Amino acid sequence: MHPENSVAGGALPHPSDGYTIPHTHGPEEVPHTHPDPGVDPHEPLTTGPRALRVGIGGPVGSGKTALVAALCRALGDELRLAVVTNDIYTTEDADFLLRNGVLPADRVRAVETGCCPHTAIRDDISANLDAVEDLEASLGPLDLVLVESGGDNLTATFSKGLIDQQIFVVDVAGGDKVPRKGGPGVTTADLLVINKTDLAPMVGADLSVMDHDAKARRGDLPTVFLSLVEDRNATPVADWIRTLVATRVPAA
Amino acid sequence: MSGMSLATLLVLADGRLPSGGHAHSGGLEAQVSAGRVRDLDAVADFLRGKLATSGLVSAAFAAAACAHPSEWAALDQGLDSRTPSPALRKASRAQGRALLRAARAMWTMPLTGRDLHQPVALGVVAAAAGLGPAAAAVAAAHGTTSGAASAAVRLLGLDPYAVHGLLARLAPECDRIAADAAARADDPVDDLPAAGAPLLDIGAELHATWEVRLFAS
Numbered sequence: 001m002h003p004e005n006s007v008a009g010g011a012l013p014h015p016s017d018g019y020t021i022p023h024t025h026g027p028e029e030v031p032h033t034h035p036d037p038g039v040d041p042h043e044p045l046t047t048g049p050r051a052l053r054v055g056i057g058g059p060v061g062s063g064k065t066a067l068v069a070a071l072c073r074a075l076g077d078e079l080r081l082a083v084v085t086n087d088i089y090t091t092e093d094a095d096f097l098l099r100n101g102v103l104p105a106d107r108v109r110a111v112e113t114g115c116c117p118h119t120a121i122r123d124d125i126s127a128n129l130d131a132v133e134d135l136e137a138s139l140g141p142l143d144l145v146l147v148e149s150g151g152d153n154l155t156a157t158f159s160k161g162l163i164d165q166q167i168f169v170v171d172v173a174g175g176d177k178v179p180r181k182g183g184p185g186v187t188t189a190d191l192l193v194i195n196k197t198d199l200a201p202m203v204g205a206d207l208s209v210m211d212h213d214a215k216a217r218r219g220d221l222p223t224v225f226l227s228l229v230e231d232r233n234a235t236p237v238a239d240w241i242r243t244l245v246a247t248r249v250p251a252a
Numbered sequence: 253m254s255g256m257s258l259a260t261l262l263v264l265a266d267g268r269l270p271s272g273g274h275a276h277s278g279g280l281e282a283q284v285s286a287g288r289v290r291d292l293d294a295v296a297d298f299l300r301g302k303l304a305t306s307g308l309v310s311a312a313f314a315a316a317a318c319a320h321p322s323e324w325a326a327l328d329q330g331l332d333s334r335t336p337s338p339a340l341r342k343a344s345r346a347q348g349r350a351l352l353r354a355a356r357a358m359w360t361m362p363l364t365g366r367d368l369h370q371p372v373a374l375g376v377v378a379a380a381a382g383l384g385p386a387a388a389a390v391a392a393a394h395g396t397t398s399g400a401a402s403a404a405v406r407l408l409g410l411d412p413y414a415v416h417g418l419l420a421r422l423a424p425e426c427d428r429i430a431a432d433a434a435a436r437a438d439d440p441v442d443d444l445p446a447a448g449a450p451l452l453d454i455g456a457e458l459h460a461t462w463e464v465r466l467f468a469s
Contacts, residue, residue, distance in 0.1 A: 112468040114274050124270035124350075126349075127272055
């Protein structure tokens with residue numbers, strides 16, 4: 001027995017002074033342990049009152065759904081996450097996610113946008129807010145909700161009332177002049193993803209031109225190049241989200 | 253309507269109010285798909301029929317809820333029993349919830365259920381905004397036609413000027429129905445209008461089973 005643990009007279013031992021090792025206080029007492037008072041036995045609370053909400057927008061066919069699937073694959077085991085999609089969502093899409101072990105169907109909600117995808121993420125966000133709240137109500141607290149917009153044009157952005165941070169996805173096959181065109185998506189998104197870099201040689205897209213134009217348009221805002229064929233877990237985007245979740249300041 | 257703010261009524265009835273309406277076609281998507289509505293004339297008939305049935309009921313419940321906002325629970329139940337289609341109940345409650353969400357940021361709202369039927373929510377919101385039952389009824393009747401008209405432009409590619417010409421011609425009918433509805437704002441819940449539109453109910457139930465919908469209802 002550790003001599004320091006034979007505390008006489010009920011003096012309180014200092015936390016972590018062998019407090020958790022079996023010990024007795026007097027001659028008649030049964031050896032026992034205490035939980036380490038320096039260790040909080042409770043599960044950590046979520047950071048803030050609700051999940052981090054990340055919007056994913058961009059033109060039709062740029063790879064938003066594939067990026068969502070990759071992020072679910074990369075982050076699904078470490079974060080409690082759910083997805084709201086504003087795209088036309090079929091049972092085939094749901095089966096695809098389920099079959100690939102990406103996300104169970106109860107973690108995906110589809111929102112109808114009445115043929116106006118940008119309205120649903122910017123001007124009237126009520127259906128999306130309802131979907132996020134319903135997911136949190138049915139699944140319990142979440143760390144991350146991805147809100148995927150329907151495919152739209154370069155002017156579509158998310159309302160700050162709906163999301164905390166937004167990713168804009170363009171692809172090299174859409175033409176290497178897209179970053180130069182700018183528009184609110186390219187210019188103001190918190191992260192610009194230039195997707196399908198594996199196709200660049202085939203469509204004659206110059207990645208250095210895209211990089212240069214993106215920097216000119218976006219200043220200090222980050223841009224990443226991605227090929228989901230080569231990186232099935234969308235590593236640079238998943239890392240960006242991990243940093244956001246880790247550094248999130250809890251609400252007072 | 254003396255003493256009330258016309259500008260406040262315009263704010264409440266504005267199609268750009270973020271209250272979820274843009275995602276609903278008022279039953280039109282189902283009728284377009286069934287081939288019953290293909291052109292402007294058919295949209296006109298659809299809107300007239302909708303105004304005379306669900307429009308009248310909506311206006312009456314909005315007016316009654318505005319006159320007696322504390323009766324929201326009984327009115328909500330009364331409207332539930334006038335809405336046989338579960339899909340339409342769901343659509344109405346989703347829009348009521350969205351309207352209440354918007355209204356909480358605009359006026360001082362009393363405590364109510366979270367997802368009231370849209371017309372009941374509209375009446376409670378109108379009262380909180382300082383509007384009277386007649387104004388609430390006009391907003392309800394106008395909303396019945398304008399939401400579906402906007403969906404018609406998007407679903408059928410109709411000329412938006414022609415569709416707004418139609419809305420202008422329907423405006424006197426909206427006023428008449430709203431006045432009838434407002435005159436009964438103090439009636440017992442069971443005596444309020446109960447006009448039904450079976451094809452809207454059937455269409456809504458079929459619509460809810462589709463795999464891909466552009467509108468929520």
